[in-house]
Amino acid sequence: MTSVLPPQKESTSGTYTFSSRPRALPNRSKYRDPVAELQEEPTQYGNIMYDRRVIRGNTYAQHILPVSAQPDPIEIQRQQEVRRRAAAKKRAKDQLRPRTPEPVEGRKHIDVQTELYLEELSDRIVETDVECQTDAFLDKPPTPLFVPAKTGRDAVTQIEEGELFDFDIEVKPVLEVFIGKTIEQALLEVMEEEELANLRGQQRAFEELRNAELAEVQRLEEQERRHREEKERRMREQREVLRLEKETAEKIAARVFAKHYLADLIPSIYSNLRDNGYFYDPVERDIETNFLNWLVKDVENTLDDHVLGRKVLDMLIREVVEKRLDVFQQMEQQQQHNASA
Amino acid sequence: MAHTRISNKMPPHIEPARAPIAFGRRAIPKLNEELASEDLVTRQCALASLCDLVHDPERAYETIETGCLENLKRLLRDKDSVVRRKTTEVLYELSVHNVGRDAFLQNDVILSLAELLDEPVDICRVNMHKTLEMLSEFTPGAAGIVDAGLVPQLVLKLPSELVEIQEIILDTLHFCLRVNVSQALASGAISILKEKLLHNSVAIRSKAAQALMGICVPLEGKNEVCKQNIIPILVRLLKDRHPEVAAKAAGSLMIATITTQGKYAALKAMAIPPLLQLVSSPVTEVSLNAIKAITTLAEAPEGRQELLNHVAVLESKQDHSSEIIRRAAGTAVRVITWKP
Numbered sequence: 205m206t207s208v209l210p211p212q213k214e215s216t217s218g219t220y221t222f223s224s225r226p227r228a229l230p231n232r233s234k235y236r237d238p239v240a241e242l243q244e245e246p247t248q249y250g251n252i253m254y255d256r257r258v259i260r261g262n263t264y265a266q267h268i269l270p271v272s273a274q275p276d277p278i279e280i281q282r283q284q285e286v287r288r289r290a291a292a293k294k295r296a297k298d299q300l301r302p303r304t305p306e307p308v309e310g311r312k313h314i315d316v317q318t319e320l321y322l323e324e325l326s327d328r329i330v331e332t333d334v335e336c337q338t339d340a341f342l343d344k345p346p347t348p349l350f351v352p353a354k355t356g357r358d359a360v361t362q363i364e365e366g367e368l369f370d371f372d373i374e375v376k377p378v379l380e381v382f383i384g385k386t387i388e389q390a391l392l393e394v395m396e397e398e399e400l401a402n403l404r405g406q407q408r409a410f411e412e413l414r415n416a417e418l419a420e421v422q423r424l425e426e427q428e429r430r431h432r433e434e435k436e437r438r439m440r441e442q443r444e445v446l447r448l449e450k451e452t453a454e455k456i457a458a459r460v461f462a463k464h465y466l467a468d469l470i471p472s473i474y475s476n477l478r479d480n481g482y483f484y485d486p487v488e489r490d491i492e493t494n495f496l497n498w499l500v501k502d503v504e505n506t507l508d509d510h511v512l513g514r515k516v517l518d519m520l521i522r523e524v525v526e527k528r529l530d531v532f533q534q535m536e537q538q539q540q541h542n543a544s545a
Numbered sequence: 546m547a548h549t550r551i552s553n554k555m556p557p558h559i560e561p562a563r564a565p566i567a568f569g570r571r572a573i574p575k576l577n578e579e580l581a582s583e584d585l586v587t588r589q590c591a592l593a594s595l596c597d598l599v600h601d602p603e604r605a606y607e608t609i610e611t612g613c614l615e616n617l618k619r620l621l622r623d624k625d626s627v628v629r630r631k632t633t634e635v636l637y638e639l640s641v642h643n644v645g646r647d648a649f650l651q652n653d654v655i656l657s658l659a660e661l662l663d664e665p666v667d668i669c670r671v672n673m674h675k676t677l678e679m680l681s682e683f684t685p686g687a688a689g690i691v692d693a694g695l696v697p698q699l700v701l702k703l704p705s706e707l708v709e710i711q712e713i714i715l716d717t718l719h720f721c722l723r724v725n726v727s728q729a730l731a732s733g734a735i736s737i738l739k740e741k742l743l744h745n746s747v748a749i750r751s752k753a754a755q756a757l758m759g760i761c762v763p764l765e766g767k768n769e770v771c772k773q774n775i776i777p778i779l780v781r782l783l784k785d786r787h788p789e790v791a792a793k794a795a796g797s798l799m800i801a802t803i804t805t806q807g808k809y810a811a812l813k814a815m816a817i818p819p820l821l822q823l824v825s826s827p828v829t830e831v832s833l834n835a836i837k838a839i840t841t842l843a844e845a846p847e848g849r850q851e852l853l854n855h856v857a858v859l860e861s862k863q864d865h866s867s868e869i870i871r872r873a874a875g876t877a878v879r880v881i882t883w884k885p
Contacts, residue, residue, distance in 0.1 A: 382560075392600045396641065407682075412830045415758060416869060419799040419837045420876070422762070426803045427844060 223250035231329075563597070564590035572598065573607045580616040585625060592620070592631035599638040608639065609648045618657045626666045633661070633672035640679040646686055655680065655693050662698060667707065674713040681720040690717070691725045697732035704737055708746055715741070715752035722759030726766055735760060735769050742778050747787045754782065754793035761800040770801050776810040783819040788828045795823055795834035802841040811838075812848055821855055829867055836862065836873040843881045852881045 252258060307313050317323060477483065558565065564587070567575045576598075579591035595613070598604045620632045636654065639645035649655065661673045677695070680686035690696070699714050699721075706714065722729055738760070741753035757775065760766040770776065779801070782794035798816065801807045816838070823835035836859065842848040859881070862874040 389597050389600070396600055400641070408830075412833060413869060415796050415800075416833050416837055416873065418762065419796070419803070419834075419841070420873075422800060422803045423837070423841050423844070426841075430805075430844070 223252070223255060225249075562590060562593055564594045566594050566598065570607075573604065573613070574611050577608075577611050577613050577616060580613065580620065585628070588620070588623075589625075589627055589631065592628060592635060596631055596635050596638065599635055602642050602644075605639055605642045606644050609644055614648060614652050614654060618652070618654060621657050621661060626669065629661075629664070629669050630666065630672065633669050633676065637672050637676045637679065640676045646680055646683065649680060650685055650689050655689055655695070659693060659695055659698070662702060670706075671710055671713070674710050674717065678713050678717045678720075681717045684724065687721045687724045691721050691728060694728070696721050696725070696728040700729055700732045700734045700737060704740070708749065711741070712746075712748050712752055715749065715756050719752065719756045719759050722756060722762075726760055726763050729760060730765060730769060735766075735773055735775065739773060739775055739778065742775070742782060747790060750782065750785070751787070751789040751793045754779070754790060754797050758793060758797040758800055761797060764804070767801055767804050767807055770797075771804070771806045771810050774810075776801060776807065776816075777814040780811065780814040780816045780819065783816070783823060788826060788831050791823055791826070792828065792830040792834055795820065795831060795838050799834055799838035799841055802838060805845070808842055808845045808848065811842060812845065817842065817848070817851055817855075821858055824858055824862060829870065832862070832865075833867075833870055833873055836870065836877050840873070840877040840880050843877065849881055849883075856881055 304313065317325075564576065564579055566572045573595075576591045576595050579587050580595070582588060582591075595608070599608055617632055617636060620628055621636075623629055623632070636649075636658070640649060655677075658673050658676060661669060664670045664673065677690065677699075681690050696718070699718060703711060703714055703718075718729065718734070735757075738753045738757050741749055742757070744750055744753070757770070757779075761770055776798070779794045779798050783791055783798070785791050785794070798811060798820075802811045802816075820835045820839050820842075824832050824839070826832050826835070839852065839859070843852050856878060859874050859877050863871055863878070865871055865874070
């Protein structure tokens, strides 16, 4: 028969609380009564595998226990409902299970063994008691030296000359390093030389081009210079020629003009001299200068005398007239005075 | 407790001639320290390892960054010839890389190298000259060499050195002449080059002709060349069997005949027939230089007259595959058929 555990209590005074109390296994019958099983309440034992407080699996969606130790009343209700429903379901399933039909009126079902060898049926489980007891401590004798039993066969070995150290094998890594380094170095140097050779080839090509271009440039310069000099020279010559021509033309013109000028010179000189009176008749000149001078002077004097006489006459007349005028004026004045008086 | 060392003995020193190279970034600084050590063997081994490492451009950059150049400059004056030889090798490797060359110019390595001009050991000199040649290949380097006044010294060394060193010197001179010609002219380079033009070795002849080409570029060079009667020698070289020599000789001619004096000298030396032959050569450089030389000669009236008979050859070159040859041929034909 199953015994029901004392209900779970949180013992506040105890140092240790059990989730599932250890218990002695009850004597149970060999064959469990199927009817009795139905009455079984779910034992208040805690299976650690299904304990909500033990965290299993990933903790990303952790169900955090409510703060209070008392479970939420709603939670309790829900759980009870779930339990009830599970029990109901189980009961329903059990009822659906086909069972042996009920015994007929007046008879009873009974279990019977039908095998060849009968088996004793009893509720009592075969138990045997075994006990053990150590002997009282005795003084232990010293353990004998452990000499393992000699097994196998004796064998002898000796290292011969040259077996421990095989030159060919040992030298391999050293050689590899040597050769590797040498070849690496050699490769580097060969690559360098190749690069140099390439560079030199390029250099050569460049130099050819450069030399050719240099020569071309210098040649063209030279050509240019020569042409220019040639041109300058020709132009200079041309200018020379022109200048000479101009000079000759001027010379000719000057000569012609001079000739023309000078041709006229002599008659004009003569005419000028004649005009200025350098050629003269001396007698005529003499008469002109001396005689005529005297004549003219004389005439002048005579005339002057005439003029003088006229002037004297004039003065006389003037005086007379003035006197008459004065007399007349006086007479007029007297007349006027007489008239007014 | 476990130690990091596996055994009590140090790992075996595989190559006794080289210093062991530390791992990763520590390699070059460690070698740098070893370079400054007093012990001869250490220095030699360190130099040998450094020499191998410097082929890699990243290592070369590291070498310069950690300032190995000071030590290397000091080691150039070392008493031991192996040390000097290895140092010059390392410097040569460094000069192959661009960062190396820049660093050389900044740290005045040229002057230190110049001290080795009179070095008794041959291989050191070879390496030193090779380094100088590498330096001179780019313009600031050539300018540096010219500024250091090395050109006259190199020219003076030319007659007395070994053949291979002469080749290297001629190359160096060729690049330096692009920067500055007057120094070389002042030291009488033309007469020295004249002898070299008749040397047995093909390389020397062609390089001497190339150097002459460089010298002829400025006017004084051209005048000197005409004065020293080099043009007949050049014309003779045009008939040389080796195409490089002929190419460079034609190049020198094409530049030297730009002056009127040069033109008449060339015409007097009967330059035209060999030049015409060279025009049909398969090597691009040869035919290009020959065409250019013909163009300059055609500027002179006598040359033009003679070349009018051969215009066909030049016209056939006008459909050559290379563009410069076509242009050159076109110019030549134009110049030949020009009426004043």
